[in-house]
Amino acid sequence: MQSAFLKATVFTVGLCAIYIYIGEVITEISGGAKTAATAAGVSPEAGEAIFWGKGKCHTCHSLGSRGSAIRGPNLGVDGARFPLPIGLRAEERAKEMSQKSGKPITAADYLVQTHHDPGAYVVEGYKNEMPAAWKAPIKLKPEEVLAVDLYLQSQGGEPKVEALASSQYYIQMKKAAESQKGAPAETFRPYLKGDPEKGKALFFDPESKAPCAKCHMVGDQGGKVGPELTNVSGTRDLPYVIESILEPSAQIASGFEPFLIVTKDGEFVNGVKKAEDDQSVTLADNEGQQRKVPKAKIEKMVQQKKSIMPDNFRELLTMEEFHDLLAYLETLK
Amino acid sequence: MKKRMIRVLLVALVVVLAAPLLVAAAAPTVGETYRTFLGFDSRISIWLIAEIHLMFGAFVLGVPIFAVTIEIIGWKTKDPRYDRLAYEFTQLLGGAFSFTALLGGLLTFALFGLFPKFMEFLSGIFHDVMYLYAGLFFLESTTFYIYYYFWDSMANRKGLHIVLGILLNVWGTVIMMVANSWAAYMMSPVGLDKETGQFVGTVWQAVNNPLWTPLNIHRFLGNVAFGGLICGGYAAIRYLGAKTQEERAHYDWMGYVGNFSAMCGLIPLPFAGYYLGREVYSASAVMGNNMMGGAFSWTFIIQAILIGGLFIGSNYYLWIGMHRIPGAERYTRYIKFIEVVLLLCFAIWLTPHNLPLSAEEQIAVGGQYHPTLKYLGLMSGKNAVVNLIILLTFASFLLYRRANLGDGVAFSQQPAKSRVVLFGVAGLVILIMAWYAKSLLSLDPASLDLSGETAKYFVLPAALLIIQIAAVLVTAILTLWNRGKLAQLVYVGVTAVDATFILGVYGYVIMAVANPFLRNVAVTQWLILMSAIIWVTTIDVFLFKGAPQLGEMSWGKMPVRSQYTLIAVCVFIVMLIGLMGFIRSGLREDWHIYAILQDSSEGSWTPDNALMAKVVSACVLIFLGAISFLFWLTGAGGKKTETAAPSSPEFSVTPK
Numbered sequence: 001m002q003s004a005f006l007k008a009t010v011f012t013v014g015l016c017a018i019y020i021y022i023g024e025v026i027t028e029i030s031g032g033a034k035t036a037a038t039a040a041g042v043s044p045e046a047g048e049a050i051f052w053g054k055g056k057c058h059t060c061h062s063l064g065s066r067g068s069a070i071r072g073p074n075l076g077v078d079g080a081r082f083p084l085p086i087g088l089r090a091e092e093r094a095k096e097m098s099q100k101s102g103k104p105i106t107a108a109d110y111l112v113q114t115h116h117d118p119g120a121y122v123v124e125g126y127k128n129e130m131p132a133a134w135k136a137p138i139k140l141k142p143e144e145v146l147a148v149d150l151y152l153q154s155q156g157g158e159p160k161v162e163a164l165a166s167s168q169y170y171i172q173m174k175k176a177a178e179s180q181k182g183a184p185a186e187t188f189r190p191y192l193k194g195d196p197e198k199g200k201a202l203f204f205d206p207e208s209k210a211p212c213a214k215c216h217m218v219g220d221q222g223g224k225v226g227p228e229l230t231n232v233s234g235t236r237d238l239p240y241v242i243e244s245i246l247e248p249s250a251q252i253a254s255g256f257e258p259f260l261i262v263t264k265d266g267e268f269v270n271g272v273k274k275a276e277d278d279q280s281v282t283l284a285d286n287e288g289q290q291r292k293v294p295k296a297k298i299e300k301m302v303q304q305k306k307s308i309m310p311d312n313f314r315e316l317l318t319m320e321e322f323h324d325l326l327a328y329l330e331t332l333k
Numbered sequence: 334m335k336k337r338m339i340r341v342l343l344v345a346l347v348v349v350l351a352a353p354l355l356v357a358a359a360a361p362t363v364g365e366t367y368r369t370f371l372g373f374d375s376r377i378s379i380w381l382i383a384e385i386h387l388m389f390g391a392f393v394l395g396v397p398i399f400a401v402t403i404e405i406i407g408w409k410t411k412d413p414r415y416d417r418l419a420y421e422f423t424q425l426l427g428g429a430f431s432f433t434a435l436l437g438g439l440l441t442f443a444l445f446g447l448f449p450k451f452m453e454f455l456s457g458i459f460h461d462v463m464y465l466y467a468g469l470f471f472l473e474s475t476t477f478y479i480y481y482y483f484w485d486s487m488a489n490r491k492g493l494h495i496v497l498g499i500l501l502n503v504w505g506t507v508i509m510m511v512a513n514s515w516a517a518y519m520m521s522p523v524g525l526d527k528e529t530g531q532f533v534g535t536v537w538q539a540v541n542n543p544l545w546t547p548l549n550i551h552r553f554l555g556n557v558a559f560g561g562l563i564c565g566g567y568a569a570i571r572y573l574g575a576k577t578q579e580e581r582a583h584y585d586w587m588g589y590v591g592n593f594s595a596m597c598g599l600i601p602l603p604f605a606g607y608y609l610g611r612e613v614y615s616a617s618a619v620m621g622n623n624m625m626g627g628a629f630s631w632t633f634i635i636q637a638i639l640i641g642g643l644f645i646g647s648n649y650y651l652w653i654g655m656h657r658i659p660g661a662e663r664y665t666r667y668i669k670f671i672e673v674v675l676l677l678c679f680a681i682w683l684t685p686h687n688l689p690l691s692a693e694e695q696i697a698v699g700g701q702y703h704p705t706l707k708y709l710g711l712m713s714g715k716n717a718v719v720n721l722i723i724l725l726t727f728a729s730f731l732l733y734r735r736a737n738l739g740d741g742v743a744f745s746q747q748p749a750k751s752r753v754v755l756f757g758v759a760g761l762v763i764l765i766m767a768w769y770a771k772s773l774l775s776l777d778p779a780s781l782d783l784s785g786e787t788a789k790y791f792v793l794p795a796a797l798l799i800i801q802i803a804a805v806l807v808t809a810i811l812t813l814w815n816r817g818k819l820a821q822l823v824y825v826g827v828t829a830v831d832a833t834f835i836l837g838v839y840g841y842v843i844m845a846v847a848n849p850f851l852r853n854v855a856v857t858q859w860l861i862l863m864s865a866i867i868w869v870t871t872i873d874v875f876l877f878k879g880a881p882q883l884g885e886m887s888w889g890k891m892p893v894r895s896q897y898t899l900i901a902v903c904v905f906i907v908m909l910i911g912l913m914g915f916i917r918s919g920l921r922e923d924w925h926i927y928a929i930l931q932d933s934s935e936g937s938w939t940p941d942n943a944l945m946a947k948v949v950s951a952c953v954l955i956f957l958g959a960i961s962f963l964f965w966l967t968g969a970g971g972k973k974t975e976t977a978a979p980s981s982p983e984f985s986v987t988p989k
Contacts, residue, residue, distance in 0.1 A: 004571075008900050012954070016950035026631050026944070027943035030631045068707055126848070127848070131619050169801045192935060264352070319941075
């Protein structure tokens with residue numbers, strides 16, 4: 001009997017191991033653990049991240065051939081039913097609504113209104129069931145809704161944040177969201193409590209997924225390609241630090257602007273300018289390697305808008321690793 | 334043993350009864366919203382405690398349902414083995430009640446300690462119900478004492494004893510329903526002032542919230558299957574460790590009974606799941622979409638794997654079991670076809686809705702989604718194959734049932750009351766389908782936010798229901814003409830074509846042009862399938878009435894792999910309970926009370942499937958370990974409960 005019980009126990013543990021393996025595989029292929037955060041700010045890119053992420057828009061809407069949801073109208077081009085993408089469709093709808101109501105309604109108004117009061121215009125053949133994304137349970141901030149609208153506007157149209165932000169519906173939404181809060185906005189806090197020791201290990205280990213010390217100095221350790229981070233959390237707030245990790249090109253620290261040098265030999269050299277004299281320019285790349293280029297060989301030198309810092313930490317780091325790193329940076333005051 | 338059990342139960346009762354008082358004393362400190370569990374992560378701690386408590390809850394509900402059902406069968410068939418089996422499992426309940434209550438007490442304290450603000454809110458609405466809950470536990474325990482300790486002395490008053498068993502189940506079910514009301518309320522709160530968040534409704538409104546009834550049905554059926562499969566798992570281990578042929582025969586029979594009982598719960602379970610899912614969607618479209626098309630769509634793939642394992646495992650066990658049945662060789666050649674179709678169905682069910690592809694993969698496939706396979710990930714395809722899986726499992730069971738039987742008495746020679754029953758059931762089935770067909774034809778498209786012209790799409794499902802009605806009439810006539818087997822074949826065939834193929838494909842049309850009507854299509858499929866199960870079973874009963882057995886059952890001659898199959902399906906259902914608990918709770922995302930009370934703790938993010946699988950596996954191992962301990966503690970299957978050799982010639986594989 002004992003032998004049978006032991007065999008059954010081993011069998012059960014084996015089944016659990018397979019179950020855990022399936023969980024790991026499915027997480028891996030669905031990218032479950034690699035969604036450290038969404039893009040910050042009001043931009044079509046941030047709107048895209050929200051549309052396909054925390055805003056849950058993609059659970060009802062597809063965008064052309066992207067996505068497979070059909071509960072809500074496709075917001076891209078989709079056969080004869082939706083021949084125009086939503087950026088252009090919004091203009092048609094605005095005209096239609098203006099004619100009906102006798103009041104001037106712009107495409108920006110229409111887009112914002114779809115989130116402020118989704119029942120105001122229900123597309124034929126669809127149920128009036130879209131939730132207002134700025135209300136619970138989705139509860140996007142008005143700025144996040146604005147980013148989504150900007151993203152939608154960019155689908156065939158020209159994204160104009162001023163037009164959206166000055167829409168009466170956006171102003172109403174913002175006012176209502178503020179009054180719902182009843183208190184000043186909560187202080188930003190990370191999703192997880194990270195382990196600063198693990199974060200420190202990530203930071204300094206040159207073989208880790210985020211070997212920040214290759215370029216950034218803390219105390220007397222690390223490279224000098226990027227800004228020194230010894231007191232970064234004492235001088236910068238957390239959202240700024242997060243943005244700097246996930247969107248390094250959003251704001252490039254002064255003095256660390258990247259340059260591209262095209263030599264007369266047709267070679268491209270990219271990096272942060274570390275030194276310059278009459279004879280040469282020295283650039284440092286994101287591996288911490290410095291390259292001195294004689295001025296006589298330079299065909300063209302252009303300042304870049306894109307930071308040399310890798311911008312794929314969102315994909316590289318798991319949620320836990322990202323928060324470990326953040327926890328370490330928070331100790332640098 | 335009995336005194337020790339009483340002591341443990343009394344301690345458990347004190348814990349449960351004292352919980353509300355202790356809860357009141359544990360009022361949250363002002364400004365302190367969250368704490369940690371002895372320094373451990375509060376979310377993982379509460380997850381483990383709650384899930385293991387729920388598993389025990391399912392056990393103490395599932396086992397009495399199983400035990401009393403088996404006792405009734407034993408009473409009716411006068412077969413003492415059923416009575417012994419029911420007793421063996423009832424023995425487990427004392428310890429299981431204690432574990433459940435102790436875990437419940439721990440859960441209560443942990444909830445009030447770790448999430449005081451949330452519990453202040455919940456107890457503010459449900460505190461009266463919480464006292465009722467404790468009182469019901471008292472009633473259940475008392476009923477259990479009488480039911481268990483008077484088992485032998487009430488042997489001559491079996492009817493009364495069974496009434497006690499049923500009463501035990503009534504209390505257990507009501508306890509489950511009360512606890513469900515809290516869990517359901519967290520997902521679909523009602524009676525609240527939307528501006529202030531204050532509760533302004535009645536307690537009954539809160540209890541009878543939109544997800545309460547579907548959750549009750551889903552959990553009840555799940556517990557029926559759970560009880561049976563735990564029995565099967567236990568029997569399998571005993572079978573593997575059996576020293577004598579007599580023991581092997583007994584535990585083989587026990588495994589069969591457990592699996593059969595589980596299948597009774599498993600067959601309607603997907604419908605209950607669909608009903609619950611539909612109501613989740615109705616309660617909140619955001620939550621519903623997140624469930625099937627958002628963050629949890631991949632978790633449902635794991636769910637499909639587990640349910641696939643359950644159905645294929647149970648069918649596989651039945652098929653192996655046919656080798657011990659003289660006469661089964663007539664049907665075994667059909668099994669491989671059923672197996673192939675079942676596997677195809679599961680492949681379709683497993684097709685994910687969202688498939689992240691790299692740029693290279695997209696180019697290779699020709700877009701983000703495969704041009705053909707993408708349709709299989711949609712609800713309509715999944716509904717179709719789930720219906721076919723259930724129909725095939727039902728067919729598989731029919732083959733098993735008739736395996737040992739020769740031809741019964743011709744229907745024309747059966748007494749007149751057989752015709753009355755046949756036409757009574759036919760009438761009932763026809764009436765229900767006719768009622769739904771009429772309601773489809775008179776359905777106002779505006780009630781689904783659809784335009785008037787979409788009404789034409791309601792006609793086909795109604796027409797298929799009418800075809801089914803015609804099929805009932807035709808097959809009734811065939812049965813009267815002693816062509817029952819042909820009648821069964823015709824009705825199962827028509828059902829497969831209507832519910833699976835026609836409505837399966839039609840579902841895609843509806844999704845494109847009148848999506849809100851899809852749920853009505855699903856209900857039509859469900860009705861057609863249920864009509865098949867009820868109607869074909871009725872014909873089967875008359876078809877094999879008085880049928881002779883073709884030989885003696887060879888109990889105790891099952892291969893080892895069959896027993897590991899039973900253990901596997903037992904583990905699968907415990908995993909499934911853990912997984913569904915994760916989904917139900919996770920669907921609230923960062924809300925304690927959905928869209929009302931936000932979770933601002935560090936653990937407010939949604940765990941990924943990797944973490945889910947680890948925590949659920951831990952729950953499974955702890956729970957099954959504890960259950961094994963209970964089996965050992967109570968000495969179930971020991972000397973006292975040994976029974977006579979079960980291979981009595983009068984025993985039929987057909988539940989009498």
